[in-house]
Amino acid sequence: MSKKQNTTLKDLALALELSISTVSRALNDHPDISISTRERVKLLATKLHYTPNLFAKGFRTHRTHILGVIVPNISHYFTTTILKGVLSESENLGYRVIISESKNDEIKQTEMLETMIQFGVDGILMALARKTKSIDSILQIQNRIPLVLFDKVSDKIPCTQVVINDEEAAYNAVEHLINTGKTRIAIIKETEQSFNSRKRFEGYLRALKEHNLPIDEKIILSTEDISLNKGKMLTNNLLSLKNRPDAIFAITDSAAIGAIKALNKFNVEIPNEIAVVGFSNNINSTIINPSLSTVDQPGEKIGRTAISYLIDEIENPKETLLTKTVEIKTNLIVRDSSFVP
Amino acid sequence: MSKKQNTTLKDLALALELSISTVSRALNDHPDISISTRERVKLLATKLHYTPNLFAKGFRTHRTHILGVIVPNISHYFTTTILKGVLSESENLGYRVIISESKNDEIKQTEMLETMIQFGVDGILMALARKTKSIDSILQIQNRIPLVLFDKVSDKIPCTQVVINDEEAAYNAVEHLINTGKTRIAIIKETEQSFNSRKRFEGYLRALKEHNLPIDEKIILSTEDISLNKGKMLTNNLLSLKNRPDAIFAITDSAAIGAIKALNKFNVEIPNEIAVVGFSNNINSTIINPSLSTVDQPGEKIGRTAISYLIDEIENPKETLLTKTVEIKTNLIVRDSSFVP
């Protein structure tokens, strides 16, 4: 009904007795326009609540100021903290974000890349779906628009990648256990060689080696799809060992919580008999009893830096694509599951 | 480098020796164009991977096929399940979604409404920020584009609102406690009269009345900002009562978990001495020990129906704005915190 016509450049031009092009340049601070007229134009523009028509603009400049973000699963708490950073940073820099879930489905993932490009996003930020094989479609995206990877990354894709220092974080976690007097530390990890799992395992190994502790295959457990239940089951296996471990480092919080549940069930004293450390700082980690020691991943910071790199690449296009890994520091949060007063 | 020019209507027209307008109409199934040419055009279009330039299109039609979604906090698990539904349904119907967080800040909320409109969204879906006062700005939005509310709604805004049947859900939860033999049921709710809290309280009262149980003000507890810690504190209060309750109905899972933590601390047997029921079916509800009985809110369904109503309004504009409340059924999940074999 109230058609609330937005004011356009034409309106401003008419009112100021200038040409449309001059008004446009004035608003964009083009040096061809004298300072005085620039100010005159801007004054009226704000007075009339002029806001540029984003379509006409994007239509001309092929820039939409919209970013695409693809995550495997939006319900993971860690993901949402990243999204918080993504949203706030991009809004600060004048961009909006459209989000999609790949559900760890590679087909869907490439579909999304396509439609996002079709929707004209200026750049894409994504965490790879599990077991992403066909790098091709992703590489194709790259000579269309900038791409930045985070969390789930791949060194086969030449772009900037924002991750945490998995290896060091795991090293610190295991070292912490060693410092509390533990000498036989089990690990629960993924079989499937995900980037994160591999790095964390390396950190685990380095910590043991540097502290001259033996590495025992029997307490290095792997599972295909790591989860709370798998954590439980594998912990049961550990408990049935003749030579039980005195600590468990689980590569993910859910597995760690499963471990605690299993230990609780068999009345194993935590952390005295067996300590537990997880990874991610889920909300759950304070719900479980005893509360879980874990590696905190600063999600917001990851999101913010990933976005800032992406926007930088959009606004200052580089000639060559190169892999650049940005590592965000994590920090260990010690709680009751590993705390020895 | 490889400028990968997208094919345009012009290209098709040239190749087919037709005019641009005919090609356009053919692709849009305009009756003026003969079926045979329509097919010819479409064939070549798919062969050449023609995809319409969304900007030019939006520029002309003032339609972007982008929806705006505003939520108070993206990190709430319940919110993410809703978003799952929102994303999948809108993608099915050919729309994309841009998401923003209001952080329960009313100022930010109205800002976001503004910039979303500026970005040309076709419609907006939102959950109100807590204590939203100035309905004005929202009403203003409404005569620009369609608006649908979900979860946190207000009957002062004439639009369709998708919510759960709070009253009935609470009724069922309390009735369940009564059926297990409980007769003195406390409630932990919000003071601030949020829509949800009020409705759930009404359900609580109705359940007691219909089962001829007395209503005792001393076990009706309220808090301004409901949380895990508040749940703990209020439960401590309940425990210090001479006449303790034999069950607690907390209006939110976090408060219920706080209650369980407090009960565990004082070695109160759950559910025999005091049973607990929460509301939301957080992930946490299975982490806590004993596991929490709670009301499951089908987030995905809420998201999907909200989106489908929104898109319907976009594609079939109504003349008059009217309040229409759509209630989604919940169901009670009984776990150990209230289960009596």
Add this chain to the structure above:
DNA sequence: ATTATCTACGCAAACGTTTGCGAGAACGTT
């Protein structure tokens, strides 16, 4: 005085699509 340089602005095309209007061809009607 003539020419070159600079400043400040306007003209008009272009981006790709949709759409009102008009018009030729084919057909049937009288």
Add this chain to the structure above:
DNA sequence: AACGTTCTCGCAAACGTTTGCGTAGATAAT
């Protein structure tokens, strides 16, 4: 044979913005 319809299609304008180019006037250089 003249006329009215219907079916297909093309012409051209329009959406709001950016931008290459042109240019009038002012200033500086020769």
